[in-house]
Amino acid sequence: MASLKFRFLLLFAAFLPCVAMSAFAEPGAQNDYAESLAAKAKDEKLWDDKYWHILMHYRKNLLWGVNSEVADKKFYNSPDGQHNPKEELEATLRAFFLPVAETPNGEEHPQCNFPARLKWLSKRLNIDASQLPNPKCERLEHWLASLNVNRVTLVFASYYIASPASMFGHTFLRLDRETSGADLELMDYGVGYAANMDTENPVLMAYKGMFGLFDGVFSTFPYYMKVQQYGNMESRDMWEYQLSLTDEQINGLLLHLWEVGSVRFRYFYFRENCAFELLALLESGNPDLRLTDQFQTATVPTQTVKALYTEKNLVARRIYRPSLTTRLELARKNMDESQTRVFKGLVSGKNLSDIPEYAPLSDEKKAATLDAFLDYQQYSVTRSRKDENEGLVKHSRNVLIERSGLPGKTEEPVPNNAKGPEEGHDSNKAALGFGANNAGGFERVSLRPAYNDLLSYWAGYSENSQIIYFDGSARIYNQTGKAVLEQFSLVDLVSITPYDPLYGGTSWRVGFGFRNLRDLGCEACDSFYVNFGDGYAVRAPFYHGAVMYALLVANGETAQKFDLGYRFGAGADAGILIEESDAWKTQVFGKGLRHFYGNVSNEYEYGVKQRYAMNKNTEFVLSLSRINDDNEAALSFGAYF
Structure with a gap:
């Protein structure tokens, strides 16, 4: 018996090294395999591949190199991953081979955190799945199964001029389930990108938004909540654009959404905003799309909808959801x-x-x-x-x-003139013109990056509203050759909403910027102004398509020309907007101000403006006006681009 035990111990001792070698050879082999993949990636310079830059949200810096929009360290596997695509790719490859047992407590394995990167690298490097660790990504699998997506729809919610964050409209994605239908789509999930606002101060909001000081985050939400918010509470029409994406492309989009769903971006009000990041998300599903490349300086939600139509057959169907x-x-x-x-x-x-x-x-x-x-x-x-x-x-x-007890659902009426944002004019405008006043003839030039004015072709926009940012114009007088700044409006917002006994409605305006002083006999005197007004509008009883408005306004200005350096006043702004057709629109206006504090003076202006649109992006505007004692006539040609 003792002899038998001794033989068993000898056999076990002889076999033990083999067991040990088998247990420790696999990680070593995996490390060697990971390094061979890193070498292959280096040979092919995969870090320069467009899709790697899409997944990492790299953007070219102004001078050299790249920088990722993601400001969250947990998005990267390399300490320098935000700025170094090569190091991040190599670190990501190695992270995928981390033994499952070495995953830190409370954290997911890198394969579970970055499934879109794993899918792409596996395909490009032909990775042998049997060589990889096999973690259980239960949260990811449950998330994908619960969404059960078979179609992606981009949704545009129309303009909400009462909110600075939504006055240009808003876009988000809807993830449509296989069981979705006309009555079930409200239960689908939406995906949006927005800034985490930590202030309600409008000045701070503008400053932080312009310089990327807000955190931007993705979020998911039931679609019915947005229909309730936008369509029912804020009275905003919605447009749904069903997209032609394959199952493979939808899967790629969802895997990348999982990667970015819990990380922080830098939110920029003008470019890397809600609309831009959704286009980037679509590119993660189909890298052949060229959507974000179309926006180098500013991204406006309406323009992103138009960008969808630059890709052949991307939009499968458009559905209008009236508010x-x-x-x-x-x-x-x-x-x-x-x-x-x-x-x-x-x-x-x-x-x-x-x-x-x-x-x-x-x-x-x-x-x-x-x-x-x-x-x-x-x-x-x-x-x-x-x-x-x-x-x-x-x-x-x-x-x-x-x-x-009555018949079933009645057919919902749809307006005959309902036009989506892709049918509207482009957002930038340049204009050239000429005219004459008491000082002689002049030539005029103007440029603005956004958005539309009261006379603009309104299809695809909110009727009788004005949203203008950074609108500058200047003129050169022929007799003196002197260039004069007419105005530089930093912000000029107007909402003319006809009053309805059923649900009310007020009209208002607010603006600030620089303008030429025409009421003091000074040809080249400028002021900084702030004005606002509030009042009412009604539909004219004498002509269908005409709206009459009247506002009480207040104005404050500062200028070197003023004896005291400033002036404050109040007055009225009234007029009629007449929409004769899509091509023709007229504004008859009159306004007066009594500056009673500071530099005391009176200021008034009245006249008529006529717009003729040859198409949605080109127009002529004729204006005849009297400004205090100065008569003026002008004609301009404007183009949207």
Whole structure:
């Protein structure tokens, strides 16, 4: 027996080194294999590949080298990965071979953190999967399975001039499930990119946004939340662009979304913003797309929608989702007199039994009228106090009971002139012109990077609104040869919203910048001004397509020309905007200011402007005006680009 034990121990001792060698040979072999892959990547200079730069969000610096937009260290495997594509690629390769047992507690294995990089490098270097460690990426697998995406849709929410962050519109992606349909897409998830705002100060907000001092982050959210926010609460129309991406491309996009979903970017208001990063995300799915290359200085959401159409067959389908107020307005326009009386009666709080015009209506007209009222109730609930909601809900419940006994869903009206942002003019504008006033003839030049004015071709934009940034114009007088700054508007925002008894509506304007003083007899005197106004507008009863407006305005200015260096005043700004057709638009205007504090003076201007658009990107503008005692006529040709 002792002899048998001795023989067993000898056999075990002889076999032990083999076990040890087998246990420790695999990591060594893996390290050798990783180094061979790094050598192969070096030979092929994979770090210069466009797709590697897409995955790492590298952008060329102004002078030399590159820099990644991602400002989060956990996005990189190399300490210098943000600036060095070569070191990051080599470090990433080695990280993929980290033994699973050596993964730090509470952290995911690099293969689980960077699946898009693993997928691409495996394909480019023909990596033998059996040589790689095999971690369990349960969170990633569960996330992909729960999304179950088979289509990607880009969504554009129209302009919201009341918010600086949304006045140019907003874009995000929707991840459509295989089970999605017309009624189920609200349950799909959206993907957005936005700045983490840590201040409500508008000056700080502008400063930090311009210089990339906000953190930018990706987020996912149920699509119905955005429909509620944009379409119902903020009355913004939405456009959905279903994209033609293969299953493989969708998978690549999702894997990269996983990589960037929890890291911080540097958010820049003008370029690397919500619209730009979504285009970069699309390129991670299909690197053959050339979307971000189209934006070198500024990225505007409307222009990114247009960029989709520069790629052949990328947009498979476009769907218009009118806002709650758009649907309500169209429904009211389609009502006959009896329906209108029923609708007004319900709005005033009457029961259906107390409205004699209701019973004679056809079932279809009853359904359409009740649907319109329920839309109005939904609009009211989002804007009312909690104590007011109880009465609204009770009134709606009685209407819902009546509605349940009528025919099914009525067809939602769609405006005949609904045009998406891709059908609007481009955002930059340059203009050349000439004119004459009491000082003689002059030539005029102007340039602005954004966006549209009250006379612009409005298809694809908010009607009767003006969003202008950094708009500069100058003129040269023929007699003196002197160049004069007309104005340089840093910001000039105008919203002319016709008042509606149903849901109100105010009009307003705000602006600041530099302008030439025309009221003091000085040809080349400039001031810095700040003005704002508030008032009302109504649709003109004498002409369909005309809007009349009147605002009370306040103005403050500082200039060397003033005896005291400043002046403050108030006055009025009124006019009529007439849309004769898509090509023709007229503005008749008059405004006056009484500067009663500081440099006391009066200032007034009245006249007419006429715009003729040859197409969406070219226009002529004729203006005739009187500014104090100076008569002026001018004609200009403008081009959007």
